[in-house]
Amino acid sequence: MSRLRVFSDNTPDIPALVTHAHDEIARGLAEIGVGFEQWNATQPVQPGDAPETIMSAYREDIDRLVRERGFKSIDVVSIAPDHPNRAEMRTKFLDEHFHKEDEVRFFVAGSGLFTLHVGERVYEVLCEAGDLISVPDSTTHWFDMGDEPNFIAIRFFTEADGWVGHFTGTDIAQRFPRYDRET
Numbered sequence: 001m002s003r004l005r006v007f008s009d010n011t012p013d014i015p016a017l018v019t020h021a022h023d024e025i026a027r028g029l030a031e032i033g034v035g036f037e038q039w040n041a042t043q044p045v046q047p048g049d050a051p052e053t054i055m056s057a058y059r060e061d062i063d064r065l066v067r068e069r070g071f072k073s074i075d076v077v078s079i080a081p082d083h084p085n086r087a088e089m090r091t092k093f094l095d096e097h098f099h100k101e102d103e104v105r106f107f108v109a110g111s112g113l114f115t116l117h118v119g120e121r122v123y124e125v126l127c128e129a130g131d132l133i134s135v136p137d138s139t140t141h142w143f144d145m146g147d148e149p150n151f152i153a154i155r156f157f158t159e160a161d162g163w164v165g166h167f168t169g170t171d172i173a174q175r176f177p178r179y180d181r182e183t
């Protein structure tokens, strides 16, 4: 179940707000310029399907987003819990960073934890299958796929080299909850 928790950036143990309602999550994130939508597949998709098959199941929403936002390329990324490089892949974006283009991800299956640091607040978003999240460029954030990562996501890009992580060097991400499939 998707979830938003909002914290003050100095109280990682006590969320000021917790909600599982998609409309409340979308409203809360809209306040900081982050997009959050739900998309439905027009045909069933299975793990192991070709990227073209996966994308065709969401063709109308993909085309609308590309039209509205001018994305130049799209890909499908898939990671299973037994991936041999999962630990290394998990570590890559675990610390606070930003990008010079929007980070836009649609979760076809599985889940992942995006945490955004805006002003003195921390917005932790558990994204599940059917969720699209759109993090504006320059918004500081981190992403945790967990120790047994499991997701298929469609990624949208504007620039060939835009999605480079610029790390802030803070330790805030280490003070906040990591992805935990039990909570």
Ligand SMILES: [Fe+2]
Pocket (backbone or CB within 6 Å): 093, 097, 098, 099, 103, 141, 142, 143, 165
């Ligand atoms: Fe990122």
